[in-house]
Structure formats: C-alpha cells, structure tokens
Amino acid sequence: MGTITGPAVSLIPQAISMVAREHPGLRVQLDVESSDLLIERLAQRKLDFMIGRLFERHDKTNLSYERLANEPVCAVARAGHPLLTRAGLNLKQLETAPWIVPPTGSVLRHRFELMFQEAGYTIPVQLIETSSLLFITKMLQQSDFIAVAPTEVARYYASYGMLAMLPIQLSCTMDSFGIIMRTDWLLSPAARVVLQAIKSAAINAYDPVPMAAGS
Numbered sequence: 001m002g003t004i005t006g007p008a009v010s011l012i013p014q015a016i017s018m019v020a021r022e023h024p025g026l027r028v029q030l031d032v033e034s035s036d037l038l039i040e041r042l043a044q045r046k047l048d049f050m051i052g053r054l055f056e057r058h059d060k061t062n063l064s065y066e067r068l069a070n071e072p073v074c075a076v077a078r079a080g081h082p083l084l085t086r087a088g089l090n091l092k093q094l095e096t097a098p099w100i101v102p103p104t105g106s107v108l109r110h111r112f113e114l115m116f117q118e119a120g121y122t123i124p125v126q127l128i129e130t131s132s133l134l135f136i137t138k139m140l141q142q143s144d145f146i147a148v149a150p151t152e153v154a155r156y157y158a159s160y161g162m163l164a165m166l167p168i169q170l171s172c173t174m175d176s177f178g179i180i181m182r183t184d185w186l187l188s189p190a191a192r193v194v195l196q197a198i199k200s201a202a203i204n205a206y207d208p209v210p211m212a213a214g215s
Contacts, residue, residue, distance in 0.1 A: 001194060002031040002038035002050040004177060005133065006071050006150040011051070015201040019194055026190050034106070034131070035177075039063075042182060048191035049181040051198070053174075055107070067178040069206035073108065075166040076154045077146040089168045091119050098126040100136050100147035111172035112148055118171075137162060148172065 003012055008030075016028055031038065035052035042050050042063075054065050075094070083089060083097070095116065102109040113123045128145065130136060136147050140163055148170065157163040179198065181187070187195065 001028070001191070002033060002041060002047045002052070004035055004038070004052045005032060006152045007051045007068070007177065008032045009150075009156045010152040011068075011198065011201055011205045014205060015194065015197040018197045018201065023190075023193055026193060028194060039180070042180065045182075045185070048187055049179060049195060051177060052180055053107075053177050054180060055175070062182050062184040064181050064183050065178050067176050068202050070176045071174040072151045073148055073170055073172060073174060074151045074154050075146050075168060075170060076140065076149050076157070076163045077144070077166055078140045078142075079161055079164045081144060081146070081164065081166075083146065083166055084164055086167075089166060091116065091168070092121060094146070094168070095121045095124060096126075097124060098128075098143070098145045099124045100128045100130065100139060100145050102131055102148070103129045106131075108148065108172065108174060111174075115170065115172040150174070 012030065016030075019026055019028065031041065031047065033041075035050075035055070036058075038047065038050040038052050039054075039058055041047045043059075051068070054060060054063070077083060083093070086093065101112055109129075116123045128139065133153065136149070137157060139145055140147060146166065151165075154163065154165050158165055179195070
C-alpha cells in the first residue's frame with residue numbers, strides 16, 4: 001500500500017501494529033510518497049490501495065475515494081528558535097525568514113506562495129526546496145530556517161523535542177485525504193485485512209469520526 005506523509009505518522013503505524021498482532025505471518029509493503037506518485041503506481045497495479053488525495057488533474061476513472069480526515073499544516077523550527085518567543089507572531093514577520101518548502105509544482109508549495117500574496121506580502125526568497133523529512137529535520141536543528149509541514153508530522157517530532165511548532169496559524173491548509181482504490185479489480189484477503197485495520201485505526205486517530213464520501 002501507499003500513503004502520504006501525514007497518515008504515515010498518525011495512522012499507519014497503529015493499523016500495522018494491529019495487523020501484526022492478529023496476523024503475524026502477513027507481510028506489508030509500504031510506500032510513502034506524494035499523491036501523484038502513488039496514484040501512478042496504483043494505476044500500474046503496483047499498489048493494492050493508497051491513502052492520499054484526489055485532485056481535479058487526476059484521472060478518476062476506475063477509482064473510488066473514501067474520506068478520512070483533513071490535514072492542517074504549520075510552521076516548524078528548531079527548539080530554541082528566536083521566533084518561538086516572538087509576541088504576536090504574524091505572517092509579515094515570516095516574510096524575510098529563510099524557509100524550507102515543498103518542491104515547485106506541489107499543491108502545498110502553491111498554497112504557501114499564495115498565502116503571502118493574498119496577504120499583500122512578498123513571497124520569501126531564501127528558500128530550500130525538498131520533500132525529504134530527514135533532511136528537513138537535520139537542517140532545522142542546525143540553522144534558523146523554518147519549514148512548513150503537516151501538523152501531525154510536526155507534533156510527532158515536537159513530542160521528542162526534535163522540532164518546535166511556531167505560534168502562528170497558517171492559512172495554506174491541504175485538502176482532505178482518504179482511501180483510494182481501484183474499482184476494476186478485487187483486493188486480496190491480505191489487503192482487505194490491512195484495509196480494515198486502517199479504517200478501525202482511523203476512528204481513534206482522527207477527530208471527528210471519518211465520514212465516507214463518493215468517488
């Protein structure tokens with residue numbers, strides 16, 4: 001199966017732990033990538049199903065979608081970053097900050113830039129473009145860069161003191177994500193076991209309770 005980054009931290013470990021306890025002989029292969037790459041692999045039948053997003057540009061033929069949750073984003077920095085104690089931190093104060101951002105062409109990158117433009121500010125110019133969480137974490141720890149990241153991912157790293165969440169609410173939120181499957185072939189018994197575990201784990205992982213949606 002495949003998943004985008006947020007659920008890989010907040011949902012999938014819980015689901016796979018359930019599967020491992022109840023079906024110790026079942027092997028799981030997990031790909032953590034962008035929705036675009038995962039949908040391509042799903043079309044090539046390299047995945048049984050995926051957790052991600054469907055956008056207008058995607059070919060939805062033979063695909064079903066079941067919504068799980070929204071994915072808010074936030075700004076993160078190293079522990080002890082001077083902006084963490086800045087009173088009334090606002091977007092204007094982040095205009096000249098050095099940022100680590102998603103690559104050009106990604107939805108979050110577009111919304112990040114749009115957030116500054118709609119507020120009447122200049123898009124930050126000192127940027128590092130990457131989707132590597134390993135690099136982002138290390139770079140933040142040894143510099144005053146800040147980064148935009150899914151809130152669930154930020155909470156995970158913050159819980160271990162590796163990063164801190166800046167006291168500002170960003171408006172560049174992401175669309176909801178959900179379970180995406182092909183409708184033109186049947187899941188194996190093993191895939192159905194994992195899928196059911198994900199749905200069960202989602203009830204505990206997300207608030208409000210997940211709602212089903214049409215394809």
